[in-house]
Amino acid sequence: MSGRRWGFNETYGGADTNCAQGGREPMTRDDVMATVKKHIMDVAEDVPESTINPAMSMKDLGINSLDIVEVVSCSMRELKVKVPRSELSKLTNIDDLVNLLHVAVTEKERSSVT
Helix, strand or coil, X not given: CCCCCCCCCCEEECCCCCCCHHHCCCCCHHHHHHHHHHHHHHHCCCCCHHHCCCCCCCHHHXXXXXXXXXXXXXXXXXXXXXXXXXXXXXXXXXXXXXXXXHHHHHHHHHHHHC
16 A cells, blocks of 8 residues: 555545544544444455454455545544545555554544643
8 A cells, every 4th residue: 555646635534523522432542443444344345354454454455446445534534534645645554544543533632622
């Protein structure tokens, strides 16, 4: 996935709402991983959760570039975060995506507290 353009606008994501609203606990990295895995399994129905290794790329799982865009955009929409395209182009595996999304969620939660 490294060096590839994802076809996003400068930023992409869902509406600007507070992920921690309503007294919910802050989202953990495991929560973000579960969200990404869910969307991987949605677009690649033949990929069981047990085969999703965070060190692998989505291409390693046989997911094509259009489906990768779908996984990323659906994950961002569900998490209600925006990530710059320049950051997405640096990703090399699922773990990198989870880390990037978790940082975005954490920053959003922090900014909503102040």
